[in-house]
Amino acid sequence: MTFDRWTRKYLHRLLFGQFLKTAAEWLGAFLLSFGTIVLLVKLTIPSMWPHVLWLGLAAIPVAIGAWKFSMRDAFTKGESVAYLDQKLKAGGLLMSLSEAPDEEWARKLPQMESQWSQSLPKFYPVRFAKTVGIPLLFCIACGFVPLREIPLLEELAQESVAEANVEDLKAIMEQLEEEQILEEEEKEQIAQEIEQLLEEKNQPLTHEKWETVDALRQKMQMRIDQSTMSMAKAASAAETLSQAGDLDNLTEEQIKQLTEQLSSGLQRLSEKGNPGSKTAGTLSPEMQERLKQMMANGQLSLPKDPAERQKLLNELKEALQQESQRLVELRQKCQNGQCPGGQCEGNQMGQGNKLANGNKPGKGGVNRGRGDADLNYGHETDEQGIKFKETVLPKGYLDDPSEEVLRVTFSPPEVDVADSAPKSAARKSDASTGQATWNRKLSPKHRGVVKEYFNSGE
């Protein structure tokens, strides 16, 4: 029958519409899942990112599955014919002819092809677009999410940081022992603390441990600083004495002070007990002999001959500077080279901290805070032993610059409470009211407040 072709077409369109309904739901779910997977992979395992795109091919089996699912309860031919019959207003004749074909009655059906074609359902996939649109946009948006950058040593365990710090401390401790900077009691105490940290190195690193490590490091740095300062002062004293020639330009007291500083430095050298090694090796035999004598007598005796004395002092200065330089290097090593030139004295960053990106101000972690940031006052000096540069303060002035004698009285002058009140806001004088308050001398920054207070009632 001629209408069979159109009923088939109608049925196919209905089936496709049914497929679109299921496909929209399935594809929407697939796109949401795919987008989520892409997002997770990009944020957690970026290395898998290119491979995830292959999952997009799963859209094909999803579409096939949607087709199969929609066909489980597909439109029947009878239903499609019923719809077509209604559309053509055939009054049930088309339905009847599809069940009981009759050529005679078939002629009563519309004969124009256009009538049949206009009766076919039109595709209007608004629902499909609505259902798939948002998941698709989500999927595209997930595609634009940048890959997460993995920190270089993110996976470094906390325990290794602790271990590295303690090992670092231990190495510094050994060097300090070699230099004999620490006193015996102090050395034992630090060694005990380090030993305890080493025992607990496999346990989680707590803020108490961090503070212990910092305290130990700071203590050792302080000792190095003291020794460095002593050496520097001694070298400076030696230089001053050397430049003074026959010492005529210097007073007795100055010579005494310089000699004490020099002897103090040399005493530290002698206390090391190894004048024959390293630093002591740079001194002449005569100087070594003098140092031994000084150790024996407890004071330094400089040669009377200016030339000889100058030569000795130069030699001492050079040795002390070398020792000072060695201590500076040791200090830098203690600071792990993070603060050259002593610009960040309070910084005790070690290897572990560096790995943990904690060497930046404000990034010391929740347990360390801003204490790691540089403290710059703006007037620091590079001179040894002096923190700040000398600054000339502005000249002072009196309230009454004229300083004129107003009058001479026979009795003590009457003091105006308001005039004699201190200039700070926290007055210690009696409270005053009215004009007395107004007349009281207030600093300009407080006057506005007082005026506003009294005018507030208007």
Add this chain to the structure above:
Amino acid sequence: MSTSETSSPTPSGSLLSETQVSTASELIGKLRDGLGKAILGQDELLDQVVICLLARGHMLLEGLPGLGKTELVKSLSTLLGLGFRRIQFTPDLLPSDILGSPILEDSGDGQRKLVFHKGPIFANLVLADEINRASPKTQAALLEAMQERRATVMGDSHELPKPFFVLATQNPIELEGTYPLPEAQLDRFTFKIDVYGVSPETLQEIITTRRAGEPPKLETALSAVQLEDLFHLTDKVHLPVAVSNYIARLVTSTHPDRETSPEHIRKFVKFGASPRAAIALAATSRASALLNSKPNVGFEDVKRVAKSVLSHRIILDYSARLEGWTPPKVVESLLESVKEVGREVPEDLSV
């Protein structure tokens, strides 16, 4: 066209031929024209009467007095040339007054025996006038007659003549001293048709053309054989599967306990229509199609007869009456709710 031609058998599973349909239309047209002469300005009512007749169904006409209900039935009997009896239902009417009763008679040889004397029910067309005025016992006497088309008196069953129709009338007012028909009785009426008044133009025509309201004299339009042929042709009108599915869903949807039923049905309907309603709906839809010269039933045929078939079979709740819902209104709403095809077209298609 001869009677034999109209009654020629139609191959099973095939549609009626155009000739058969046109012959049927011609015969129906005669009947319809005759009724139109007797009852003026009630075209839809007359169509419904013809449809019910072709479906071999019983009919209950409800309307105010003087609207021509009785005249309609009388005209129908004249046009069909069938045996006609009228029973005026009153409260003191007894079942035996309808069915008949055995009477002791002398057989002539000195013997006496009970001889059954047929009542007025033994006619082709029975007019049960003001049926709700009789007692329920008398009303119940019609139950077997209407369904089984036979009457049982004192254990003896007596077949009723074929065809057999009960055309009943009842008055919706003057309810004092009446006995509303029970649901079982109502269910046996294929159609319940509300008869309304006519337009002023029709009234004018009535008073100008008919003196003392007497209807024109009618002649027989259809013989009994022709009527029987029409019944056969009506049975052979094709009922497509989709339409029968629609009828089934329509009747099922009248039940409030169904999840697929519309909201107002679940809320207002107490009892839905019986399977007899579905059978009546299919039969009257076929008759409606034949009346429209069609070899098959369409959805619109079902819709045309649905109100007359279903409205008296749906029992409403009291809340429905409070909300102003009537059975015909419920059926109208049902026809809007239940779609012709059981499944919606996908949203991505525009039909």
